[in-house]
Amino acid sequence: LVSVLIPAYNEAENIKSAIESVIKNTYTKREILVLDDGSTDATAALVEETRAAYPKEPINLVRFENGGKARALSIGTQLAKGEVLVIVDGDAALHKNAIEMLVQHFSDPTIGAVAGKVETTREKTILSTFQSLEYAMGQNIDKRACSVLGAVGVVPGPAGAWRKSLVINAGGFPQDTLVEDQDMTLTVLRMGYKVIYEPRAVTYTETPHTVQNFLKQRFRWVYGTIQCFWKHKAIFWERPWSALGLLVMPNTLLFGIVMPITYPVIDTLLIMSLLFGGVAS
Numbered sequence: 001l002v003s004v005l006i007p008a009y010n011e012a013e014n015i016k017s018a019i020e021s022v023i024k025n026t027y028t029k030r031e032i033l034v035l036d037d038g039s040t041d042a043t044a045a046l047v048e049e050t051r052a053a054y055p056k057e058p059i060n061l062v063r064f065e066n067g068g069k070a071r072a073l074s075i076g077t078q079l080a081k082g083e084v085l086v087i088v089d090g091d092a093a094l095h096k097n098a099i100e101m102l103v104q105h106f107s108d109p110t111i112g113a114v115a116g117k118v119e120t121t122r123e124k125t126i127l128s129t130f131q132s133l134e135y136a137m138g139q140n141i142d143k144r145a146c147s148v149l150g151a152v153g154v155v156p157g158p159a160g161a162w163r164k165s166l167v168i169n170a171g172g173f174p175q176d177t178l179v180e181d182q183d184m185t186l187t188v189l190r191m192g193y194k195v196i197y198e199p200r201a202v203t204y205t206e207t208p209h210t211v212q213n214f215l216k217q218r219f220r221w222v223y224g225t226i227q228c229f230w231k232h233k234a235i236f237w238e239r240p241w242s243a244l245g246l247l248v249m250p251n252t253l254l255f256g257i258v259m260p261i262t263y264p265v266i267d268t269l270l271i272m273s274l275l276f277g278g279v280a281s
Contacts, residue, residue: 002082005076007072014091017093018092018093035076060079062076069173074175084164086102086161114197117198117200119205170187182228221260225257
């Protein structure tokens with residue numbers, strides 16, 4: 001049995017399509033838990049409407065006061081009946097065979113989590129184009145390489161599966177960083193389990209619609225990565241010669257912290273070069 005957790009906060013625009021994407025999946029041995037994190041819009045009403053439209057589907061709505069995504073996922077983990085947790089964001093939609101592609105790997109007892117492939121909904125905006133390119137580079141190069149060693153550094157929020165017993169043993173999804181998915185991934189790796197990448201498990205997610213939301217998302221990712229790096233720094237002396245110490249943490253430092261911090265400078269120099277024909281040294 002697989003428990004599909006859908007954390008949602010004010011996702012009235014997308015929650016119905018998120019649930020229906022799970023219902024249409026080829027893997028049928030599942031339950032669906034929609035975790036309404038204190039939504040103030042019509043999210044709950046639309047979940048009830050969807051449940052009425054699919055009376056044979058095990059759709060459960062759990063409502064509680066707003067406390068953040070990590071807390072919502074931890075509540076869902078405690079309520080879940082399945083051995084594997086598949087997490088789908090409330091603004092995302094699964095490809096029809098995504099769950100099957102994720103779950104097949106858990107027959108290997110050394111696998112602790114599986115990262116799926118995230119794609120944008122292909123909106124024709126410049127922000128969507130930028131994010132599509134970012135996903136393509138990060139997943140087609142970074143995750144494929146790390147997966148060979150079972151040391152993928154981040155199971156993305158919209159597309160991933162976890163061995164429930166490990167999440168419970170870790171005390172649930174951590175609430176002391178801004179990126180609970182990356183934090184939990186590093187925790188699973190430190191437990192001695194493998195985290196791999198399954199490119200056939202595709203999830204489509206929306207991109208920020210405004211520059212302000214785009215920048216807020218990037219700040220959360222970079223600052224959250226800094227928090228995770230500092231929180232798990234003991235890896236360097238606990239397991240210095242492991243894939244964690246030699247690959248995951250240095251990769252997190254370089255590509256998750258150092259390079260994103262330099263992007264504004266690089267972008268500014270590029271714009272100056274285009275406008276003035278070069279930058280004086």
